[in-house]
Every structure is written in structure tokens, then in C-alpha cells.
Amino acid sequence: MSSLAETYRNYYINPHHIIPLDFDTLQGVPDSHTWPQSDDLSTLDLGSNDESTTSVIPIIDFSDPNVSKLIGHACETWGAFQLINHNIPSSLIESAESEARKLFSLPTSEKRKALCLPSEVTGYGLVRLSQFFSQLLWQEGFTVMGSPVDHAKKLWPDDYERFCDVMVDFQEKLRALSDQLMLLILDYLGIPKEEMKWLGSNSGPERAIAALRMNSYPPCPDPTRTIGIAPHTDTYFLTILHQTSKPTRGLQIHRDGFGWVSVNPVHGALVVNVGDLLHIVSNGRFHSVLHRAVVNKTHHRLSLAYVYGPPMTYQLVPSLAKRDDDDPPVYPSLKAKDYVTTKEKHFTGTLSVLKLQG
């Protein structure tokens, strides 16, 4: 049993917030999925065939000699960037996307055979943050941690191996990339890598926790009335995300002074987001980016989000990331699992609850 599952075990989620809408029999947007109209959703041209592939957030080449500085700067400003030349083969990413599409194309009754249990983390269901909102999301997801064989056997009793092999291979490559990114980030922040001895370890309890969440957003008859994933920050160190090339509008991030900005898919790029635990470890220097996913009328959008963080027992020590000796800690030192359980109560307010008064 993973310690992430143990950490969440006491936080039982009402099945109402787990079971996605039956998109097979859908007529319109039901009241349960209707969100208050907000100006920023309705002014977007969500059904458009906008082919723009420019990126507002930085595009960083992983082979650039200055990569550590470029990443550090992007994390301090946007809290997100798009990474190219990351060494994850495009054939593997395409296979992962097509296996995920195969899963979400199953009839609803089949997908529900692999439903995530209320006290578990893996399986089919709405994204976990659904529990914090009274309205439901135009979304369905499937989370795996390591081999998804138990759930895959329920979906395809005689034909589960390819799905499992692709998902395991994809997670291994994403773990190696995340470890590399963390080493560059530690270097930028001046934190000795010995502080995170578990980096690069492939087994045992002292290993980074990680999960791959596949998100599916079926086309929606009225995209301005609902939302795919409501605004949130990710909890762990980093999220590495692959999104389908169409539609161009889906993932949006928020930055003060800019408002909501679309993260357009860039061919071959993976989106990297800073999460709350990295914000804490950086002593507030890195921006834990607020983001959301909007839906559209014509395309069935998918995203594959790999969330990665320290072992749950890891003690976060913000005071290590000092710009200079006078830089006081902005957060107390605390264990990763204590942050995770506090977020189960306070959701997006957690960082301000913990912030030291200075």
C-alpha cells in the first residue's frame, strides 16, 4: 500500500463526488453541472477553431545550457512553463494518449467497473478536488500509481496488458524527468541535493510519490455554463502534463495582472506546473500556479497529468531556500503529509493558513 493512499484513507469522499456524469446519454448541461455564469468564462470563444499555437508561458529547451536558470525564472514568475526536448519519446506519449482514449471511449457501465473507491486514490472517477465544490465537473478521470493491472483486468479481462505496459513505461520516464527537473531546481534554489536523498530512488518507502491522472473532457453542448476542472493549485512538487493538440483552449492559468491565460498546446512540449509543496520548499519564491480546465463544443479533450512530490514523511524546510542570510522563512517546517491533510480541510486556503506572520 502506498503512503499516499494511507494519507488519504481517513478522508472519505461522498460517491456523488466520484461518479462522473453518464456522457453517453446526455441531452444538455444538467443543473448539477451548471456553474454560476462568470464573465471570464462567457467572454471566451470556447467553440472556436483557434489554431494559435503561441505560448504565453515560457517555452524552455531542456538541452539549453542555462536550463536551471530558465526553469527557476519561469517558476518564480508564471509557476509554469512548457518543456521541449525533454527526451520522453513522442511515440510513447502518443501511445499513452491513445490508450487513455481507448479507456474513456468504453461505455459508462464498463468504466464504472473500475470505479475509484471512496477511500482510495486510483481508478475511474471525478478528480478528487470535486469534493470541495457543490456543483459537479464536466470531467471524468482515471488515476494510476504504478501498474494499473487490477483495474485494467476489470475493464478488459482478456486484453489488459498493453494498457498496463504503456502506462508503466510512461510513468517510469516521467519519474526520471521529474527527478532531473528537481535536481535543476535545487541547484537554482541553492538547496544541497543531499537534502532530498530519495531523489532518483526507484523503490522502497523513501521514494518520491507520484500518480498519473488521465483527464477526459467530452464535448459540451454549452461550454460557458460548466467547467472541466475548477480553479485550484496542485498539491505536490511538480505536475507534468501532456494535453491533446486540439482544442487549443482547455488548460488555463491565472496570473495577477494578466487574468486567465490559455496554455496552448505546443507540438512535442510537456507543460510543467509548480505545486504547493514546491512553493513551500522554495520559501515562497516559486509560484504555486492557480489553474483550471475549460471545456468546448466540438473536441473530446484529454490531458495526462503526472503529479510528483516527496515521500509523505519528508520534512519540508523552507529556510533552506535563502536568497540571502536575512531572508526569513515564510512557512514553518512541516512534513509533506501534514500539508496534504491540512489541504483536505482548507483546500486553496491552505497556504495562507500556514503562512508565518512576518
Ligand SMILES: O=C(O)CCC(=O)C(=O)O
Ligand atoms: O486538463 C488539464 O489541462 C488540467 C488538469 C489538472 O489541472 C489536473 O489534473 O490537476
Ligand SMILES: [Fe+2]
Ligand atoms: Fe491541476
